[in-house]
Amino acid sequence: MKLLLENIKELVQVEEDPVSYRAGKEMSKVNTIKNAFVIIRDEIIEEFGRMDQLKDVYCDDDLLIEIDCSNRLVYPAYCDSHTHLVYPSAREKEFVDRIKGLSYEEIARRGGGILNSAKRLHEASEEELFNDAMHRIIEIMKMGTGAVEIKSGYGLNTEDELKMLRVIRWIKETAPICVRATFLGAHAIPAEYKSNPSKYVDVIINEMIPQVAAEELADFIDVFCDKGFFTVEDTERILMAGLKYGLKPKIHANELGLTGGVQVGVKYGALSVDHLEFIEENEIAALQNSETMPTVLPGAAFFLGMKLSPVREMIEAGLPIALASDFNPGSSPSGNMSLIAAMGCINYKMLPEEVINATTLNTAYAMGISDSYGSIARGKVANLFITSEIPGIEYIPYYYGSSLVETVILNGEVQTFERC
Ligand SMILES: N=CN[C@@H](CCC(=O)O)C(=O)O
Numbered sequence: 001m002k003l004l005l006e007n008i009k010e011l012v013q014v015e016e017d018p019v020s021y022r023a024g025k026e027m028s029k030v031n032t033i034k035n036a037f038v039i040i041r042d043e044i045i046e047e048f049g050r051m052d053q054l055k056d057v058y059c060d061d062d063l064l065i066e067i068d069c070s071n072r073l074v075y076p077a078y079c080d081s082h083t084h085l086v087y088p089s090a091r092e093k094e095f096v097d098r099i100k101g102l103s104y105e106e107i108a109r110r111g112g113g114i115l116n117s118a119k120r121l122h123e124a125s126e127e128e129l130f131n132d133a134m135h136r137i138i139e140i141m142k143m144g145t146g147a148v149e150i151k152s153g154y155g156l157n158t159e160d161e162l163k164m165l166r167v168i169r170w171i172k173e174t175a176p177i178c179v180r181a182t183f184l185g186a187h188a189i190p191a192e193y194k195s196n197p198s199k200y201v202d203v204i205i206n207e208m209i210p211q212v213a214a215e216e217l218a219d220f221i222d223v224f225c226d227k228g229f230f231t232v233e234d235t236e237r238i239l240m241a242g243l244k245y246g247l248k249p250k251i252h253a254n255e256l257g258l259t260g261g262v263q264v265g266v267k268y269g270a271l272s273v274d275h276l277e278f279i280e281e282n283e284i285a286a287l288q289n290s291e292t293m294p295t296v297l298p299g300a301a302f303f304l305g306m307k308l309s310p311v312r313e314m315i316e317a318g319l320p321i322a323l324a325s326d327f328n329p330g331s332s333p334s335g336n337m338s339l340i341a342a343m344g345c346i347n348y349k350m351l352p353e354e355v356i357n358a359t360t361l362n363t364a365y366a367m368g369i370s371d372s373y374g375s376i377a378r379g380k381v382a383n384l385f386i387t388s389e390i391p392g393i394e395y396i397p398y399y400y401g402s403s404l405v406e407t408v409i410l411n412g413e414v415q416t417f418e419r420c
């Protein structure tokens, strides 16, 4: 089956010679083609170009469905490289507590926060978790996301961590979106291990990781390496154990302080280090010449009123930046990547071109999938969205809060959102 998108006002993030990610000054470069076409065969982008070149590649007898994209832009689908979207129930009461003045840390100390989610997850069945998460998956697909990383981390014991990861696998097998799973047993220290956290690290290393690996439930391993959570020493032990089973690290780092999370992530070849509210020269130096993608989570900083990551400084130092949603019930209850792009521009002073790279190609890299996703390139998976009628690429971050995504194509198929 062939699909032809024609009369595209502007085809965005086109790559003749695909790169893995864009960094520094390159981040403000996005290749586009005005008055363009795209041909999709089965699930793959076969060809693209200017409309006046279409007759050279279009063959009449091919079975072809045509979609007229007049006055519309076409983008590669967003890749969201950091979410916790499998969770048992929302935490809107904590939201009100914070409005009244309690801090995120105080709420956690009183048994709220991640431990609250873990308690509720223990009581939920796999089916309930799957059904709730699928609503969120459909919601983010409608808003233009075509690939998503999902973490465990609300289990915090072997049985419940495996339960979460099986739910993520079930989503992977069911939904048309590309899913990558991350094992995050080290998300918080359970109450019973408070006085001896390294005993919990032993459980992660000796019980959880071998079972996660035996069932092939995860692509990556994560640790919340931060003040009051896991130390650099804990993190090193966990990452070494994960690497033995081929689990590449992705790290929660430097959200609450200068804790060494960035450096330990880089040392163990992390695909990404995420959050990065606290970044100074040493962290920037560690990231330069590394293979690790610095990932900022604007939704969490916005929702918790945190200090902002020095994104401009990092870009000026030649680093790449990825922006992900951090969709979770406690610190970022939204998976709207257009809104994340708007926050990138408004709060972090990123250019519209920079946020396009940060939410497509660079997040694809942070999920280890930039050879197949994150741009419009021949041979990549045909995951893209068609906007409503908009003037140009500045408009999505400018017109924040409204969905300008009109049609979503995943694996070469126009989504109707009825089958999931
Ligand atoms: N920082 C750690 N973990 C999550 C929060 C999860 C929660 O509050 O439930 C985050 O990325 O923001």
Ligand SMILES: [Zn+2]
Binding pocket: 082, 083, 084, 252, 326
């Ligand atoms: Zn997170």
